[in-house]
Amino acid sequence: MARFSCLPFAFFLILILFTFSIQTANAGKEGSLRLQDCPKACEYRCSKTHHRKPCLFFCNYCCQRCLCVPSRFYGNREECPCYNNIKTKEGKNKCP
Structure with missing residues (x-):
């Protein structure tokens, strides 16, 4: 009869948690996004404004x-x- 080992499962769980913690630690930090991540991040950032397109x-x-x-x-x-x-020419923030 084969014995069930928890070691591979525990290793996999630790690997997943470590990967998730690295991703959340970099969230919002300078240079933490890739170019393809920008539209999704901006969609979230602009989701509650009435001036959506600009x-x-x-x-x-x-x-x-x-x-x-x-x-x-x-x-x-x-x-x-x-x-x-x-900034804009007037010195105001350009980025929402």
């Missing part, structure tokens, strides 16, 4: 330059200094 346009522009989008729907710009430092 928000998505500028968010994607900033994300492609910085590879970072702040968490949540508004604020938290300190998470992405590059994202926060992109």
